[in-house]
Amino acid sequence: KLDAIIDDAKRLGVIGLITCSIVPAEWELSQKIAKTYNEVYFALGVHPWYIDPHFFTELERLLHIQDDKYCAIGEIGLDAKVDIDMQVQKQFFEKQITIANELNKPIIVHCRGAFNELVTSLKRVGKLNAGGVVHSYSGNVDIAKQLIPFGIYFSFGGALTFRNSKKKREALNYVYPEYVLLETDSPDIPPVEKSGEINVPANIIYAVKAMSDVLNKSEEEVADITTENAKKL
Numbered sequence: 001k002l003d004a005i006i007d008d009a010k011r012l013g014v015i016g017l018i019t020c021s022i023v024p025a026e027w028e029l030s031q032k033i034a035k036t037y038n039e040v041y042f043a044l045g046v047h048p049w050y051i052d053p054h055f056f057t058e059l060e061r062l063l064h065i066q067d068d069k070y071c072a073i074g075e076i077g078l079d080a081k082v083d084i085d086m087q088v089q090k091q092f093f094e095k096q097i098t099i100a101n102e103l104n105k106p107i108i109v110h111c112r113g114a115f116n117e118l119v120t121s122l123k124r125v126g127k128l129n130a131g132g133v134v135h136s137y138s139g140n141v142d143i144a145k146q147l148i149p150f151g152i153y154f155s156f157g158g159a160l161t162f163r164n165s166k167k168k169r170e171a172l173n174y175v176y177p178e179y180v181l182l183e184t185d186s187p188d189i190p191p192v193e194k195s196g197e198i199n200v201p202a203n204i205i206y207a208v209k210a211m212s213d214v215l216n217k218s219e220e221e222v223a224d225i226t227t228e229n230a231k232k233l
Helices: 002-011 024-036 053-064 086-103 115-125 141-150 158-162 166-175 201-215 219-232
Strands: 017-020 040-044 070-079 107-112 132-134 152-156 180-182
Touching: 002 201, 017 024, 017 070, 024 040, 024 053, 053 086, 070 086, 070 115, 086 107, 086 115, 107 115, 115 141, 141 152, 141 166, 152 166, 152 201, 158 166, 158 201, 166 201, 180 201, 180 219, 201 219
Parallel strands: 017 040, 040 070, 070 107, 107 132, 132 152, 152 180
Antiparallel strands: none
8 A cells, every 4th residue: 555655656756755753653663664665754753742741751762763764853843722731742842853953853843823832942942953844834924934044944735725825825925935845744634636535645746736826836846946945954
């Protein structure tokens, strides 16, 4: 099944994929998948939805994994809409930023309803040595302005295909072309064209089309720019 999913993406021109872990039990699996497939890289972290206080001591393990395909710390972040204490979330988030800085790796950030807290946490840690990306960006232009100095990129995916958010369009226009990335967030947030299905990396073509429509740029330009930005990051 995974073979077919990756083959489909490659056939459509995808040249790299990142698998993001969200709990320590997945870290080894992500590494194994990246070892099996040339195009796959991996990121390791603890996602705010799945925080268990016992995981805190495990975070140190992130410092000792040696692998050329270990490309980021993520998915990590802050979420005001889940039932996990925000102070605990911040503790995990800031610790993982410190680890990313020590490893000189970027961070992959999940943020929902907590953009002011996100900016505050970044200011408290001080800087990001290798930048990062806020995935499925849902913040406004003002938040983007505050995040760009930290080396943050903004990634858009399935939600863009619904083309109904003025805030999202304004943010996308503001961060394009320097700070924009594309994603699918598979298996979540399928594009409108595949509504109700499990999302897959091949669906990136719908995100390319949606971004091209919103920006009034060619699909080729959008694909080139987001690919170059991803490599840069």
